[in-house]
Amino acid sequence: MNTRRISLLALVAFGLAGPWIGIYPTFLMKFWCFALFACAFNLLAGYGGLMSFGHAAFFGGGAYFGGYLMKSLGLPNLLGIAAGGIFGALIGCAIGFLAVRRKGIYFSMVTLALAQMVYFLAVQLPATGGEDGLQGIPRGEILHVLNLADNTHLYYVVFAVFLAGFLLILRIIDSPFGQALQSIRQNEPRAISLGYDVQKYKLAAFVISAALAGVAGATKGIVFQLASLTDVHWTMSGEIILMTLLGGIGTLYGPILGALLVVALENQLASTAGSWGQVILGIVFMLCVSGFRQGIVGTVAGWWRRVRPGPATRACPRTSQSHS
Numbered sequence: 577m578n579t580r581r582i583s584l585l586a587l588v589a590f591g592l593a594g595p596w597i598g599i600y601p602t603f604l605m606k607f608w609c610f611a612l613f614a615c616a617f618n619l620l621a622g623y624g625g626l627m628s629f630g631h632a633a634f635f636g637g638g639a640y641f642g643g644y645l646m647k648s649l650g651l652p653n654l655l656g657i658a659a660g661g662i663f664g665a666l667i668g669c670a671i672g673f674l675a676v677r678r679k680g681i682y683f684s685m686v687t688l689a690l691a692q693m694v695y696f697l698a699v700q701l702p703a704t705g706g707e708d709g710l711q712g713i714p715r716g717e718i719l720h721v722l723n724l725a726d727n728t729h730l731y732y733v734v735f736a737v738f739l740a741g742f743l744l745i746l747r748i749i750d751s752p753f754g755q756a757l758q759s760i761r762q763n764e765p766r767a768i769s770l771g772y773d774v775q776k777y778k779l780a781a782f783v784i785s786a787a788l789a790g791v792a793g794a795t796k797g798i799v800f801q802l803a804s805l806t807d808v809h810w811t812m813s814g815e816i817i818l819m820t821l822l823g824g825i826g827t828l829y830g831p832i833l834g835a836l837l838v839v840a841l842e843n844q845l846a847s848t849a850g851s852w853g854q855v856i857l858g859i860v861f862m863l864c865v866s867g868f869r870q871g872i873v874g875t876v877a878g879w880w881r882r883v884r885p886g887p888a889t890r891a892c893p894r895t896s897q898s899h900s
Contacts, residue, residue, distance in 0.1 A: 583829055584746075591735045601727040602799070607839045608738040609796040614819045614831035616788035619745050621817075622826035623754065624781040625761030629684045629813050630671065630691025631789055634664035636808025637694055638790025639797035640704055643713040646798070648703075653716040653724060657737060657794045664790020665783050667694065672782030676775055688810060698808045709804035713797050730799065737795050741788050746828065748784065757781055818857075822864055824871025833873055 594604045613635055620626050638660030646656035675686040698704045705711060715724035724730040748754045760767040760774055768774055797803045806812065819838045824830025841860065845853030868875040 580828070587742075587829070587832070588739065591739065594735070595728050595731050601731045603839070603843060605727075605731055605734045605799045606796070607836055608734050609792050609799065610816070610819065610839055611832045611835040612738045612741045612795070613789055613792040613816055614823070614835045615742055615745050616785045616792065617816050618820050618825060618827075618831040619748065619788070620781055620785035621820065622831075623749060623761065624757050624778060624785075626676070626778060626782065627684050627817075628675075628687040628782075628785075629810070629817075630687035630689075630694075631785075631816055632808050632810060632812035633671065633691035633694040634668055634786040634789035635793035635796075635812060635816075636698065636803065636805075637667050638664045638793035639803035639807045640698060640710055640793075641790075642794030643710045643797040643803045644703055646716070647710065647713050652718075653714075653733075653798055654718065656798070657791055660794025660797070661787045661791040664793070665787035667790075668783045668786020669779070672779045672786070676778040676782060688813070691808075691813065692810065695805070695808050695810070698805055704803075707805065709802055710797075711802055713801045713803065715798055715801065724798070734795055734799060737791065741791060742832075745788070749828070753777070753780070818861055821871060822861060824868075824874035824877075827871065827873045827877065830871045830873035834871070837872075 591608070595601050613631075617628070617631050620628055620631075641663035642651075642656040642660030645651040645659050646653060651659065671687060671690045674690065675683050678686050699706060703710075715730060717723045717725075718733065722729045722733070724733060749758075756767070756772055757777055760772065760777055764774060793803075793807060796807070815838065819834035820831045821834070822837060823832065823834025838857070841857055842853065845856055864872065870878060
């Protein structure tokens, strides 16, 4: 059994056992929402090489749109989550069409500028509740069987949404599309010379990432029954970048670990450090980036590869002895 399969089984086991090992369910639900958000961002930035500064637009937009449909139109919660993903994909298509034509910092600045327009709409539109946010998003129930007012029932729905999104990302990374996307990140001129339509690949990755971020936002809206301006503010984009870099950008499980660390630190510092919490979080981030240049998971994986050489490396001493 390879390392990836063991890691996936451990992740599923932790998810299933979460409410029964003494961890507050609401904390875990928030963690899984941000873990999906971080994995969606990592698909674009880690595997596509596109550093977006505006992903909060999709996360917050999905929360507002899905929440509004569930609250005002009585849409079932699972359809509301799907609607959040569709809204994220549509906004992602519009923003991505303009942004992928740029490279480097210009791409990042375009995504930030367009995301701020979404923030402005969230402040101004009457349907969003302005500075009060969209409150009272109903949790509802599933098939008249699972009452999601129960935190345990809702927890397993949130975990199922995360797991479905994560498995989709895993499948995309291993697909020919994912391999082409990584080749574009590593050497774009070579990919163009091989006949790849680079712009279409980038736009497709952008839309998929935005859709998954919208799903994460709509799910978080159900958990807290609220979509607020914080969800669509540029600081949310910075927070998700922090999670991804801390865990390890371009790794499968790095964003999940980063989300867990940041959510846990924020939860702890909010009750102990008050307004100094963000300062302490920034210091922790600088220390981790200085000590783990490739993120925690990336650095540990590199260390493990050096300590545990592959079969070809282990065969070298025997080969030299036979020649002697």
